[in-house]
Amino acid sequence: MLDSRQKKTPFLDALKKYVKEGISPFDVPGHHMGNVSNSLKRFLGEMTFKADVNAPRGLDNLNHPTGVVKEAEELMALAYDAKEAFFLINGTTQGILASIMTVCKANDKIILPRNCHKSAINALTLSGAMPVFIAPKYDLDLEIANQPSVNDYIEAMDSNPDAVAIFVINPTYFGACLDLELLVKEAHKRNMLVIADEAHGAHFGFNEYGPISAIKAGADFSSVSLHKTLGSLTQSSVLLMNTDKISHYDILKTLNILNTTSPSSLLIASLDAARKYMALNGQIKLNDIINLANYARKEINRIPGFKACDAKYFDKQGCYDYDETKLVIELDNIDLTGFELYNLLKDKYSIQMELAEQYVILGIIAIGSKKEHIDNLVSALKDISSKYFSENIKYPKYRFDIKYPPQALRPRTAYHAPLKKIKLDEAVGKISKEAIMVYPPGIPLIIPGEIFTKPLIEHIKYYYSTGATIISDYDDGNVSIVDEENWEGFEKYKEDLENVRKISL
Ligand SMILES: Cc1ncc(COP(=O)(O)O)c(C=O)c1O
The missing domain is CATH 3.40.640.10 (Type I PLP-dependent aspartate aminotransferase-like (Major domain))
Structure with missing residues (x-):
């Protein structure tokens, strides 16, 4: 049952009132409710700037909420129980x-x-x-x-x-x-x-x-x-x-x-x-978008070369439950990697997927999803299938050793240890001072305190070759490692580290 308090928007209402008040601003932000003529304002329109205010009086303070922010936060807590x-x-x-x-x-x-x-x-x-x-x-x-x-x-x-x-x-x-x-x-x-x-x-x-x-x-x-x-x-x-x-x-x-x-x-x-x-509308809207996601899966599963994974698929993988709003599309017998497909969809068909992996692309079906967008994706995949599908294409499955690297130090200890910059290729056996990841998803392949292994280095190099966005300290083929030789405090970790190296390298 809807709690009628959820009809309120205390912060938004106060913001609208503030914008209408005819304020003479002497506070920040310095565009003073849009009194600038720049290209962003022309692009976004007047109201985005007018409503971009600080206004400690009337609009509360996020760092110490006592007024409309507090009220809005209380309604949020109520909505989520x-x-x-x-x-x-x-x-x-x-x-x-x-x-x-x-x-x-x-x-x-x-x-x-x-x-x-x-x-x-x-x-x-x-x-x-x-x-x-x-x-x-x-x-x-x-x-x-x-x-x-x-x-x-x-x-x-x-x-x-x-x-x-x-x-x-x-x-x-x-x-x-x-x-x-x-x-x-x-x-x-x-x-x-x-x-x-x-x-x-x-x-x-x-x-x-x-x-x-x-x-x-x-x-x-x-x-x-x-x-x-x-x-x-x-x-x-x-x-x-x-x-x-x-x-x-x-x-x-x-x-x-x-x-x-x-x-x-x-x-x-x-x-x-x-x-x-x-x-007010969440359940109905979510039912609609899950129906949309199911429709997308059904249509995609008709296209040679693509398989949209559903709840049953994830159940077979041993998952307890599955979020059906995620559109996971597996590539099969398609002469493209997931990374290439992701780029092709954007560059040729103006379709922006959330992320790619070697054999899969991911779409997010969310509150703004439309059937028209799904139909665009389906028709693009059909076109791609007609050009890139062939029964003869076999993927090199299990390409990488998927073990995570062994942990040698607490992340904070590694973060504060002395730094040495070396070539990625020379890092086998060295302790990382940095996290390296593909973004999205932003899940680190290695984190501070873990040891670079050969398969991991191959994995990182492969990701670089796909053109995916890699977040790391350097973009010149170097990585930051713990400088063991020039670290006085290293002695106390040495024995443990040698054991980790013996077991894992
Ligand atoms: C699993 C996971 N956790 C946390 C975050 C961080 O969320 P946000 O982007 O809202 O800071 C992300 C962002 O992509 C994520 O994928």
Whole structure:
């Protein structure tokens, strides 16, 4: 039943009122409600600038909300059934950083799946926490990582009873979910907090029929990217909190360390509007888009060379649940890699997919998806199939060793250790000081403290050759490693490291 309070948009209403007031601005931002003539204003229009205000009086303060921001956050918490909600203007990245940094002190253990987003890895560096990584299950056909099982988590929790928290992704980029209710119960039984990354699951809170949301499953924190699936502006997310074990003040304090002191009114207003829309129309709209996604899968499965994976497929891969809004398209007998297909779709057909891997491309079906867009994709794939499909094309499956690199040091220790810059090719056996990843998805192939292996280096070089965007410290073929020879503090890690090297290289 709709709670009538959800019809309100306190921040957006206050913003509209402010814009109409005929203010003479002497505050920042310096365009003073659009009194500039630049090409962006001509492109975006007057109102974007008029509504881009700071206005401490009347529009509250995100760093210390007591007025309309607070009201809007309370409505957000209500919509998600959470105790509290904190608006984020630096994406879910900020929520993940803040929740891990608040829960974990230096050297505290946290259990994480190794295929987590770079924000979780960066949170380890910032907090000084010690990761206990668990490997996800692999889909060897698509060459993608899904979830670890609940049992994998239980094993890690039992072997590390001193861990303070577990971190869970709900869902993965490709839509895989685990049995979160069971996992939360097991973690809480062991006195560990549950921190969820719901960057790709902001819609779960509004869908009774899909995978369960982290908050409903009992998680303590969840960061949800409303901008990814629910129509708020890019960068706007929410940190949901559902625990009494961490105080409001502690989490807000950490959020404010990470926050600008000049939050964007446009981003905040967009969260307010997206929440109202979803609270009022969410279920109907989500039913519609899942129907659209199913329609897309049906049509794509008729095209030689392409297979759209559905819930049954992920079930066979051992996933507990699946987010049907993810459009995972496998390539089969097509004379293209996923990376080439991704580029071709954009360059020739004006179709922008979310990401590519070697044998797969991913589309996000979200609140803005249209049948017309799906029909465009289907007709482009038909055209591509007619040119590139052949039964004779065999893919070199299992191209790479998919093991994650061995961990030698805590990420923060490696981050602070002395740096040496060397050629990637010469890095076998060396400890990385950096995270290297393809973006998207932004899941690091190696993180600070892990050891470069030969297969990993081949893997990184292959990604460079595809033209995918690689995030790393250098773009000249070098990487940053720990300078073991010139590090006085290295002695105490030496023996352990030699053991890790012996076992893994
Ligand atoms: C799994 C995952 N977690 C977290 C994030 C960070 O979310 P945001 O872009 O909202 O900061 C992303 C972004 O792509 C992601 O894919």
